[in-house]
Amino acid sequence: MISWRKHYKKGLIAISLLLSTGASVYAQGDPKKGQDLFKANCTACHALDKKVVGPALGGIVDKLKKEQNLDTDWLHKWIINNDKLRASGDKYANQVYEENGKVAMQVFEGKLTEADVDDILAYTTNPPAEEPAADKAGDAAATDMQSVQADKANQLNSKIMVAAFIAIAGLLFWLLLKIRQLVKLQQSPELSELNSTRITSFSQLYEKYSYVGKALVALLAIFALYGVWNWLMWIGVYKGYKPEQPIYFSHKIHAGENKIDCQLCHSGAKYGKVSEIPSLNVCMNCHRSISEYKGKYLEPGKDREFYTGEIKKIYQHVGWDESKQAYTGKTEPVEWTRIHNMPDFVYFNHSQHVVAGEQAIINGFNAKQKDPANKIDVVCKACHGKIDTMNVVQMANNFTMGWCIDCHRTTEVDMTNGYNKEYFKNLHDKLKKQYGEGSKITVDAIGGLECGKCHY
Numbered sequence: 001m002i003s004w005r006k007h008y009k010k011g012l013i014a015i016s017l018l019l020s021t022g023a024s025v026y027a028q029g030d031p032k033k034g035q036d037l038f039k040a041n042c043t044a045c046h047a048l049d050k051k052v053v054g055p056a057l058g059g060i061v062d063k064l065k066k067e068q069n070l071d072t073d074w075l076h077k078w079i080i081n082n083d084k085l086r087a088s089g090d091k092y093a094n095q096v097y098e099e100n101g102k103v104a105m106q107v108f109e110g111k112l113t114e115a116d117v118d119d120i121l122a123y124t125t126n127p128p129a130e131e132p133a134a135d136k137a138g139d140a141a142a143t144d145m146q147s148v149q150a151d152k153a154n155q156l157n158s159k160i161m162v163a164a165f166i167a168i169a170g171l172l173f174w175l176l177l178k179i180r181q182l183v184k185l186q187q188s189p190e191l192s193e194l195n196s197t198r199i200t201s202f203s204q205l206y207e208k209y210s211y212v213g214k215a216l217v218a219l220l221a222i223f224a225l226y227g228v229w230n231w232l233m234w235i236g237v238y239k240g241y242k243p244e245q246p247i248y249f250s251h252k253i254h255a256g257e258n259k260i261d262c263q264l265c266h267s268g269a270k271y272g273k274v275s276e277i278p279s280l281n282v283c284m285n286c287h288r289s290i291s292e293y294k295g296k297y298l299e300p301g302k303d304r305e306f307y308t309g310e311i312k313k314i315y316q317h318v319g320w321d322e323s324k325q326a327y328t329g330k331t332e333p334v335e336w337t338r339i340h341n342m343p344d345f346v347y348f349n350h351s352q353h354v355v356a357g358e359q360a361i362i363n364g365f366n367a368k369q370k371d372p373a374n375k376i377d378v379v380c381k382a383c384h385g386k387i388d389t390m391n392v393v394q395m396a397n398n399f400t401m402g403w404c405i406d407c408h409r410t411t412e413v414d415m416t417n418g419y420n421k422e423y424f425k426n427l428h429d430k431l432k433k434q435y436g437e438g439s440k441i442t443v444d445a446i447g448g449l450e451c452g453k454c455h456y
């Protein structure tokens with residue numbers, strides 16, 4: 001009897017060990033290796049703790065065991081080739097496919113080995129604690145020169161402003177002193193005797209109405225300060241103007257780090273007058289699946305949580321329920337602050353410059369650059385500067401009439417491109433006669449200085 005009891009106990013222990021946790025079964029897998037494999041192959045569609053495109057995968061081994069009585073063999077088959085498993089008529093494989101809107105998961109046959117799958121499953125069962133982002137400090141050290149320079153410029157601006165205020169205050173004070181001296185002089189007995197009636201009456205007048213004078217001086221001071229302030233603000237509204245936006249959208253991260261083409265978002269530039277700010281639906285083409293910031297680049301003072309929070313703002317505005325992966329229908333438009341804005345009496349057309357003038361502008365701009373680092377590849381940069389290095393868009397030029405004219409005077413028109421060849425055929429022949437074969441034809445020669453071309 002005693003020996004049976006002993007065996008019974010051993011058996012129990014063995015069985016409970018076998019059943020205990022999924023993890024013990026995949027002790028063979030390496031969760032650290034699994035983490036890397038998961039990041040490289042699965043994070044586009046899966047997270048451990050929430051549904052992305054596919055279901056959450058944290059503890060998936062236990063879950064399938066408990067709810068579907070499926071073992072890791074099924075998981076291996078599914079992960080390596082879910083297509084084949086579904087085609088074989090496997091009930092749960094087809095069920096999970098239906099439940100997820102029939103979005104097919106990628107097939108990993110030939111890409112992942114059985115051992116890799118073990119590692120991944122070990123990771124989903126026992127994810128190692130997130131390491132503190134070690135590269136953060138390094139990234140932060142890689143300071144973003146652009147923003148530092150901009151900040152310096154801003155500091156300089158406010159320094160100039162303070163200096164201007166002090167100078168004006170000093171000037172006014174000096175004036176006041178001078179006036180007082182003058183009045184004192186006029187009040188002095190010698191003078192009043194010398195110049196009896198008129199000056200005494202003046203000083204009397206002054207004494208009587210001195211508060212009017214002081215009030216006038218004060219008023220003048222206020223006007224002067226207001227003028228200086230406005231003047232400085234006016235400078236700010238041109239070159240260097242960079243307002244805060246409701247979503248911290250970084251061109252450096254999109255157009256720079258991720259090399260997204262300007263015209264993917266500003267698609268209007270090709271077709272007409274305005275470039276347009278993209279609608280949130282354009283953002284959602286990518287951000288439906290990019291719900292977190294995992295990029296290497298960090299602007300000094302910002303962390304990944306900050307960027308992720310900004311991405312969530314898109315969802316809030318566009319009415320996207322992440323957990324259900326569906327639109328709620330509740331939207332609130334984003335109000336971007338407009339940065340470039342020509343007065344109403346000016347006509348500026350993007351497509352004229354971005355399509356017809358593209359090569360001419362790129363060539364003309366690059367010809368003027370002494371430093372090869374300043375050369376451009378994208379036409380937009382000739383006017384908007386290196387937007388792909390800016391976290392916050394900043395006006396890179398003055399956008400004044402002189403600026404337009406200056407470029408028109410110096411940029412040679414590309415008479416060989418399809419657009420100009422057709423459009424300007426007759427004019428071109430005339431110009432050739434007028435200026436001689438092979439001479440430079442700049443934009444002013446085709447009417448780029450005519451008032452009516454730029455003014456309504």
Ligand code: HEC
Pocket residue numbers: 037038041042043044045046053054055057060075078079082096097098100101102103104105106108112120
């Ligand atoms: C292209 C997107 C995509 C990628 C990449 C992807 N999956 Fe999936 N996965 C899905 C979808 C979608 C489903 C839901 C089933 C379906 O619709 O086919 C799914 C389902 C699963 C399931 C079943 C979950 C359940 O609740 O039953 C597992 C396990 C799984 N994926 C593991 C992985 C692993 C591991 C990787 C990386 C090696 C991976 N997937 C990569 C899209 C993807």
Ligand code: HEC
Pocket residue numbers: 245249251254255260261262263264265266277278336337338339340341378380381384387388392393
């Ligand atoms: C992923 C989408 C996206 C890409 C790619 C993109 N932009 Fe933008 N752009 C925006 C959004 C959103 C705004 C409005 C918010 C802001 O000003 O930052 C904007 C604003 C601007 C503005 C200021 C508009 C104004 O208010 O006057 C300019 C100029 C601009 N982009 C030029 C560019 C150039 C040049 C490129 C390529 C180097 C580019 N953009 C690439 C989305 C994009």
Ligand code: HEC
Pocket residue numbers: 247248249250251253254258260264265278279280282283284285286287290292293294295296307308310311314
């Ligand atoms: C072509 C794809 C694409 C489009 C379109 C796109 N994004 Fe992004 N976005 C990305 C990528 C890639 C990242 C970086 C993700 C990473 O590195 O983890 C990103 C990161 C972000 C971030 C965090 C970093 C930052 O810039 O502050 C925000 C916020 C963001 N996007 C907003 C937007 C908005 C708003 C729009 C629409 C105007 C938009 N995105 C359109 C691909 C896109």
Ligand code: HEC
Pocket residue numbers: 262263266269273274275276277340341342343348350353354361379380381382383384399
């Ligand atoms: C020849 C100079 C020039 C070039 C080249 C140029 N822009 Fe502009 N851009 C301007 C001017 C000027 C404005 C202001 C227009 C206005 O207020 O009517 C502007 C305004 C914008 C705006 C604000 C919205 C709007 O359309 O008014 C965006 C966005 C923009 N540009 C993006 C781009 C992109 C992207 C490219 C390249 C495909 C580009 N620009 C090429 C001069 C230029």
Ligand code: HEC
Pocket residue numbers: 346347348349352353356357360361382383399400403404405407408411412413414420443446447448453454
């Ligand atoms: C970087 C150089 C550059 C700047 C800056 C520039 N332009 Fe132009 N512009 C061109 C070129 C090149 C053409 C000729 C395009 C072509 O081949 O048709 C042109 C053509 C034009 C035309 C058509 C002229 C015609 O006779 O058909 C107008 C109108 C015009 N620009 C307006 C403006 C205005 C307004 C501004 C300032 C807000 C401006 N441009 C700034 C380079 C520039």
Ligand code: HEC
Pocket residue numbers: 342343346399400401404405408448449450451452453454455
């Ligand atoms: C290449 C385009 C272009 C041509 C050609 C042009 N202008 Fe302008 N003009 C502008 C722009 C852009 C502004 C707005 C500048 C600003 O907002 O600072 C402007 C502004 C003005 C203003 C307002 C004052 C100012 O400087 O802001 C007057 C007046 C004016 N233009 C007259 C003319 C006359 C007259 C001609 C013909 C001799 C002419 N313009 C030709 C682009 C042009």
